[in-house]
Amino acid sequence: MELKDYLPVWNKLTEKEKLALENSVVRKKLKKGTVIHNGTQDCNGLFIIISGEIRVYTISDGGREITVYRLFDRDICLFSASCMLNSIQFELTIETQKETDVFILPVEIYKKIMAESAPLANFTNELLSSRFTEVMWLLDQILWKSFDKRLAGFLLEESAIQGSETLKITHEEIGNHLGNPREVVTRMLKYFSGEGMVELARGTIKLTDIKKLQNI
Amino acid sequence: MELKDYLPVWNKLTEKEKLALENSVVRKKLKKGTVIHNGTQDCNGLFIIISGEIRVYTISDGGREITVYRLFDRDICLFSASCMLNSIQFELTIETQKETDVFILPVEIYKKIMAESAPLANFTNELLSSRFTEVMWLLDQILWKSFDKRLAGFLLEESAIQGSETLKITHEEIGNHLGNPREVVTRMLKYFSGEGMVELARGTIKLTDIKKLQNI
Numbered sequence: 001m002e003l004k005d006y007l008p009v010w011n012k013l014t015e016k017e018k019l020a021l022e023n024s025v026v027r028k029k030l031k032k033g034t035v036i037h038n039g040t041q042d043c044n045g046l047f048i049i050i051s052g053e054i055r056v057y058t059i060s061d062g063g064r065e066i067t068v069y070r071l072f073d074r075d076i077c078l079f080s081a082s083c084m085l086n087s088i089q090f091e092l093t094i095e096t097q098k099e100t101d102v103f104i105l106p107v108e109i110y111k112k113i114m115a116e117s118a119p120l121a122n123f124t125n126e127l128l129s130s131r132f133t134e135v136m137w138l139l140d141q142i143l144w145k146s147f148d149k150r151l152a153g154f155l156l157e158e159s160a161i162q163g164s165e166t167l168k169i170t171h172e173e174i175g176n177h178l179g180n181p182r183e184v185v186t187r188m189l190k191y192f193s194g195e196g197m198v199e200l201a202r203g204t205i206k207l208t209d210i211k212k213l214q215n216i
Numbered sequence: 217m218e219l220k221d222y223l224p225v226w227n228k229l230t231e232k233e234k235l236a237l238e239n240s241v242v243r244k245k246l247k248k249g250t251v252i253h254n255g256t257q258d259c260n261g262l263f264i265i266i267s268g269e270i271r272v273y274t275i276s277d278g279g280r281e282i283t284v285y286r287l288f289d290r291d292i293c294l295f296s297a298s299c300m301l302n303s304i305q306f307e308l309t310i311e312t313q314k315e316t317d318v319f320i321l322p323v324e325i326y327k328k329i330m331a332e333s334a335p336l337a338n339f340t341n342e343l344l345s346s347r348f349t350e351v352m353w354l355l356d357q358i359l360w361k362s363f364d365k366r367l368a369g370f371l372l373e374e375s376a377i378q379g380s381e382t383l384k385i386t387h388e389e390i391g392n393h394l395g396n397p398r399e400v401v402t403r404m405l406k407y408f409s410g411e412g413m414v415e416l417a418r419g420t421i422k423l424t425d426i427k428k429l430q431n432i
Contacts, residue, residue, distance in 0.1 A: 058352075060360035068355075087345035090352035114338065121337030122330065128344050129303035135351055136274075136306035139284075142358060143395055144276035179359055 012119035024109045037094035043083035045104045052100025066179030069134040084111040152216040165207045228335035240325045246316045253310035259299035261320045268316025282395030285350040300327040368432040381423045
């Protein structure tokens with residue numbers, strides 16, 4: 001479990017560049033709920049996830065949230081180092097969803113190498129493109145998909161992530177992922193429950209008809 | 217009006233790279249309504265706008281449209297060359313809004329130089345980041361801003377672009393920019409008209425109270 005195992009571009013870097021990264025990387029265990037990045041204020045470095053989960057989301061003036069995307073093992077969090085790209089002018093909040101083990105690469109070091117290394121700059125381009133793809137997917141969902149489809153999709157996705165058909169998640173947390181008030185989530189879950197697709201209990205949602213959820 | 221005047225990164229390229237770009241660039245005058253890029257199918261090159269206007273939008277399965285962003289003089293259209301980034305996996309339609317004079321750089325040439333040139337790769341990173349910023353702005357608008365605010369903002373922006381307070385645009389075209397059905401646009405414009413902010417006529421909208429529109 002070394003840095004080089006987590007950076008696919010490693011073999012295209014020079015020895016000097018590898019050394020600079022190895023000498024500056026920090027490994028940290030972050031508690032659940034650690035805010036890595038808050039709006040446009042801080043710029044704490046590139047976070048590479050060894051294990052755990054990170055949520056990237058935006059908040060409205062009124063305090064409503066929506067998940068832009070989530071990152072898991074081996075993913076690289078670019079926007080925690082957004083200051084290294086001048087043209088990034090938007091606010092995101094980045095927070096651990098569970099205990100998360102990470103490598104942190106300092107912005108100045110990464111930026112300096114990227115300025116001279118075509119492979120690292122191209123690698124960063126691909127990272128940025130991946131995130132762009134996720135945001136465009138989200139935009140499509142919000143614009144053209146009705147809420148029942150988005151909720152069914154979220155429950156199935158969450159079930160795959162948690163590796164269980166009984167999800168430990170509150171209606172408010174789902175609302176924060178999908179950008180809807182809690183009441184809207186509760187109403188739709190009750191409808192799903194009436195249709196036999198889920199069973200609701202305090203703090204858990206059990207998926208009882210996966211096929212039907214998939215059909216939505 | 218040469219290519220080098222439109223590529224801010226020009227002076228950081230090698231002589232060989234400059235020559236390769238100069239020898240492959242094509243200049244074209246595109247008619248209004250030319251579709252440069254359609255979903256993920258084609259990959260016609262990087263378009264640099266000398267003069268004119270390009271609209272980048274998505275279409276729902278049901279045929280509804282929303283403008284993701286618009287490009288004007290000196291802007292560079294990256295997603296018409298999206299195949300050069302493997303991680304871009306989304307569909308956009310790109311179309312000229314008026315007669316548009318462009319430089320076109322072939323994808324293979326640009327991609328080849330970018331693979332070796334850190335300056336060009338970093339320049340591309342900044343382009344991508346700019347577009348990302350525009351998409352995040354749009355996402356925020358759609359998620360948290362009510363339609364009256366979005367419509368007022370669009371009318372003011374369009375007035376600045378057209379350089380006139382009398383806009384030549386149909387309700388359907390506005391709907392396609394903002395992602396709403398024509399009827400919704402008409403209803404809100406009638407409300408604006410009742411409030412003395414606009415005057416409606418066939419094919420035109422005259423802004424009669426800029427201050428009030430700004431206050432929305």
